[in-house]
Amino acid sequence: MTYQGACHCGAVSFAVDDTPKWLTRCNCSACRRFGALWFHTHPVNFTLTAAKDATIAYVWGDKLLAFQSCRSCGCTTHFSPLEASGGMAVNMNMADPQSIKDIPIRHFDGADTWAFTD
Ligand SMILES: [Zn+2]
DSSP states (O other): OEEEEEOSSSSSEEEEEOOOSOEEEEOSTTHHHHTOOEEEEOGGGEEEEOOTTSEEEEOOTTOOEEEEEETTTOOEEEEEESSTTOOEEEEGGGBOHHHHTTSOEEEEOTTTTOSBOO
């Protein structure tokens, strides 16, 4: 399955070619503020369409990943790994709601126990 999404202004768009078992809402200090709905996948499945300077990266904590957002409209589109072995996730709130309406949503307690709560 291929899913597509874009930030609000359209400067950053993406396609992800993978089939999620679920999408993840995480309550950690970063994700709850971004309001992201994560589709975890491998970078090989992800195609980003954006000018080189269209995104800004936010790195914090243990510096294992970078949250990527549109420099113009501010939407967080995905996070990318800073280590070669790392995974990534795509913010499916950037996708057409109709395209994701049948995918279950799981809640991840990234703030505390680092486990799913459902
Ligand atoms: Zn934008």
